[in-house]
Amino acid sequence: MKGVVLDDVALLMAESDTVATAIDDLDDGRRIAGEGRDLSLSEDVPFGHKIALVAHDPGDEVRKYGEVIGRATDPIAPGEWVHTHNCESTRGRGDLAAAGEEVAE
Amino acid sequence: MSADSPSEAAAGDFEGYRRSDGRVGVRNDVLVLPSVICSHLVAEEIAERAGAVATPHDHGCAQLGADNDQTERTLVSLGENPNVAGTVVVGLGCEEVQSDAVAAALDERGFPVREVAIQDAGGTDACIDAGVAAVDDLRAETDAASVGGASLGDLTVGVVVDDLAESTVERANPLVAGLADRVLDAGGRVLVAGNERYAAHPMETRARVKRSAESAVDAFLERHRDLPARATRVSADAREAGFDAATGFAGDHPLADVVAYGERAEADGLSLVDAPSRFEEAATGLAAAGANLVVHVTADGVPAGHPIVPVLKVSGDADTLAALPDDIDVDAREADAADLVDAVRDVADGRKTRAEAHGLTEFALTRVGPSM
Amino acid sequence: MVKTFEGYRRANGRVGVRNHVAVVPTSVAASSVARGVADEAGAWAKATPHQMGTTQPDATREQTARVLAGIGRNPNVGAALVVELGTEDIDAESLADRIAETGKAVETLSIRETGGTRAALARGREIVAGLNDEAREARREGADASELIFAAECGGSDATSGIAANPAVGNACDRLVADGGTASFSETPEFIGAEHILAERCADDDVRERLLERVADREGMADMMGVDLRGAQPTPGNQEGGLTTIEEKSLGAIAKGGTTPIEGFAEFAEELPVGGGLVPMDTPGYDVESVVGKVAAGAQVVAFTTGRGSTTGNPIAPVIKVTGNPKTWDRMANNMDVNASTVIDGESIESVGERVYETLLAVAGGERTEAERRGLEEFAVNEVQPQELRGASAGAGAGR
Incomplete structure (x- = not known):
């Protein structure tokens, strides 16, 4: 597997990533330590879903695979679950175009 | 016209399946x-x-x-x-x-x-x-027994016409118009497909609409403005042949509504279903709108049936009637509107159409956007 | 040493991995007869029923004809029957001619000329039996891996697709390209957010420009429909599987093409070269249509990664299902061929990639996939929609 496994339960694809991927169903409160990181989950995170490694402000880039995969829509603290409720795409936004807004790159 | 013996149902009645919402099914x-x-x-x-x-x-x-x-x-x-x-x-x-x-x-x-x-x-x-x-x-x-006493007024008849061939316009459409008028006069519903036929003639379409349907018709016409038709040949022919030839199957009643593709028809009377004159897609749109059966006029003899609604094939084309003797139910050269009404009643009563007998069905949906 | 397999060498030099008799309808009006003919005949007869109308706008019709001709031309097809009602704009004779250019036996059947549905079914069965007698003369013989065109597809993706299954299939693509073969991946909407990585790998500016243009076109479809692409991409299953945005899905999706230079960029269903290296294709992300596009382009075998567990196959090309999700492997083993979830337990991508490559060669040599065993043969033609043609100059190419 490419990337680094954190504490047997989360996969960090690239060093610059702001999220890691759960490779098990993880419970609220689970501590993930090692590889110079130490955080605790503040909610359940299912297999395959993403965990914030760093604090994000709204509008901050969310990075995985060493690339931008979207931007935060809410403040996200380390240990929080990152998904569609707090992260959105910046691409293919015909809804914004239809609303006459500028589509951010 | 079919040589089958007349329906056993007396006085114009047929046996159907009464559903909990009061509507009558002709298949179960x-x-x-x-x-x-x-x-x-x-x-x-x-x-x-x-x-x-x-x-x-x-x-x-x-x-x-x-x-x-x-x-x-x-x-x-x-x-x-x-x-x-x-x-x-x-x-x-x-x-x-x-x-x-x-x-x-x-x-x-x-x-x-x-x-x-x-x-x-x-x-x-x-x-x-x-x-x-x-x-x-x-x-x-859901084991429903069929019940007698259903009549033409309980039916919703769907109509799709493939083309504007001379045999269709001259022979088949008047039969279907006669059927439509009788079903509507009896209190039943008629649903017609063929959006490109009406879209080709906005003025004439507007003139044949009940007041309650005016805004639905305007929205329909706007939706189709400058939009290339799915049934390209029908669209071109409809424009050239004029409104009456393009829509002659719909009878004398005004349009009571335009039904979006995939919606259930709600209005009584005659409604236009926003489906193209492509049999397979239209039959699905008509079935979704609530048709019990579909009358399909086809000069070319498009043969397949539909999984949910029995399909009566009507053709007035001599070559097609000769080429596809087992696929066409009604020879429009010989039948009159009363014959077509009888055929519809027989099918509603359970007689299999030609397409049901050979068992091949086709099912397609209309798309309004590209696959992503 | 270059790997080998046993396949059916066709008159035009291409090598088939199956020896089907294809039954190809020219329109929806002939589809049920085509299906009826093939169903009765036996497992060697493969129908490709579809829903395209008897008349279509020019650009739409051209694409339909290209797909249908390509299906008949695919070297997995030993002989073909083209079925028409007899009034379609796409006529059976000219479609048959395009197929016959490859040197295989082709017949046509007109429902009208034969005398209707029942007569056409009976006549069709006679014709395909005769075609099968001819096709059966072919024998498997030695072929090089370099003669394979391998298509990579993903569907029902989840987070494991980008971590395990796609990189493993990508590794198999790298191995095939190193052996001199052709690999193709596609699904242009799933390049969105990752196109800069692909652009850097393009062999020349022309390929790069075309690729970027097509990605912009696909993204523009969301504008055309006035909606957020997320309504369709990622799909609900993708999102449940942990994929949040199209960028995330794309970055995982492009891994299935491997890491070699991008030598060309094919239009939908455009014939792929033999020995061409990595040549992606412009297709929708809609997996069934996308697979059909690459098979119509000549791909003999497909690898299809799926985290959630898509079960679809194809009538003409065997489809190898690869999952990176351990739960899917456990629950849906009957529909999966290769377990890539071992990556999560520490098996290297290279090792799983080698297993995928060995499976590809075994399937090319005749081993049946789970989808083949179950007769899962989904087929659909991608239709260029009137909405895409609105305002476009008349008859403009592929219309996108």
């Missing part, structure tokens, strides 16, 4: 409805093993916005068709049009329904077994 099949192409072979297999009908289609995922909505509402409306005794929705699990949402929509409206999904069941083999069990279960719950 359990429908196995895939929500997505990925489950359509599984759905067909379930239907074959359980003696039900299936509507395999190529859609249900990677569709955007209005296009996705149209597919989903069409599937739900098919489950509401009065010919359907109950529906088993079959999903994959990860698709856009989710089988549980389709099933929930039917359940909410009081229609008998079950749902199975390949990923939930643990693969295709297990899903087929679960689906067959669901059909049996549903059939036990």
Whole structure:
């Protein structure tokens, strides 16, 4: 597997990533330590879903695979679950175009 | 005209299946409805093993916005068709049009329904077994006996006309118009497909509309402005031939509504279903709108039937009648409107159409956006 | 040493991995007869029923004809029957001619000329039996891996697709390209957010420009429909599986093409070269249509990664299902061929990639996939929609 496994339960694809991927169903409160990181989950995170490694402000880039995969829509603290409720795409936004807004790159 | 003996039903009545919402079905099949192409072979297999009908289609995922909505509402409306005794929705699990949402929509409206999904069941083999069990279960719950005393006024007749050939315009359309007028006069409903025919003649279309339908018709015409037609040849021919030739099958009644593709028709009287003059797509739109059966005028002799609605094939084309003697139900050169009414009543009473007899059906949906 | 397999060498030099008799309808009006003919005949006869109308706008019709001709031309097809009602704009004779250019036996059947549905079913069965007698003369013989065109597809993706299954299939693509073969991946909407990585790998500016243009076109479809692409991409199953945005899905999706230079960029269903290296294709992300596009382009074998567990196959090309999700492997083993979830337990991508490559060669040599065993043969033609043609100059190419 490419990337680094954190504490047997989360996969960090690239060093610059702001999220890691759960490779098990993880419970609220689970501590993930090692590889110079130490955080605790503040909610359940299912297999395959993403965990914030760093604090994000709204509008901050969310990075995985060493690339931008979207931007935060809410403040996200380390240990929080990152998904569609707090992260959105910046691409293919015909809804914004239809609303006459500028589509951010 | 068919040589079959006249219907046993007396005084113009036929035996149908009265549904809980009061509508009458002319067939009593359990429908196995895939929500997505990925489950359509599984759905067909379930239907074959359980003696039900299936509507395999190529859609249900990677569709955007209005296009996705149209597919989903069409599937739900098919489950509401009065010919359907109950529906088993079959999903994959990860698709856009989710089988549980389709099933929930039917359940909410009081229609008998079950749902199975390949990923939930643990693969295709297990899903087929679960689906067959669901059909049996549903059939036990919905075992409706046919009841006599239904009449022309209980029927919703769908009409789709393939072309503007001379035989169609001169011979077949007047028969169908006669049928439409009689059904409407009796208090029944008539649904016509052929959006490009009306879109080609906005002025004339507006002049033949009930006041209550004016805004629906205006919206329809706006939707089709500058939009290339799906049935290209019909569109060009309709423009050239004029409104009367293009829509001569619809009879004398004004349009009471325009029904979006995949919606259930709500208005009494004559409604235009926003479907192209392509038989397979139109038949699905008409079935979704609530048609009990479809009268299909075809100079070319397009032969397939439809899984949910019996299809009466009408042709006035001498070559086609000679070439496809076993596929056409009504020879428009010889029949009159009364004959067509009798044929419709016989089919409503359970007589198989030619397409039902040879057993080949085709099922297609209209799209309004590209696959993503 | 270059790997080998046993296949059916066709008159035009291409090598088939199956020896089907294809039954190809020219329109929806002939589809049920085509299906009826093939169903009765036996497992060697493969129908490709579809829903395209008897008349279509020019650009739409051209694409339909290209797909249908490509299906007949695919080297997995030993002989073909083209079925028409007899009034379609796409006529059976000219479609048959395009297929016959490859040197295989082709017949046509007109429902009208034969005397209707029942007569056409009976006549069709006679014709395909005769075609099968001819096709059966072919024998498997030694062929090089370099003669394979391998298509990579993903569907029902989840987070494991980008971590395990796609990189493993990508590794198999790298191995095939190193052996001199052709690999193709597609699904242009799933390049969105990752196109800069692909652009850097393009062999020349022309390929790069075309690729970027097509990605912009696909993204523009969301604008055309006035909606957020997320309505369709990622799909609900993708999102449940942990994929949040199209960018995330794309970055995982492009891994299935491997890491070699991008030598060309094919239009939908455009014939792929033999020995061409990595040549992606412009297709929708809609997996069934996308697979059909690459098979119509000549791909003999497909690898299809799926985290959630898509079960679809194809009538003409065997489809190898690869999952990176351990739960899917456990629950849906009957529908999966290769377990890539071992990556999560520590098996290297290279090792799983080698297993995928060995499976590809075994399947090319005749081993049946789970989808083949179950008769899962989904087929659909991607239709260029009137909405895409609105305002476009008349008859503009592929219309996108």
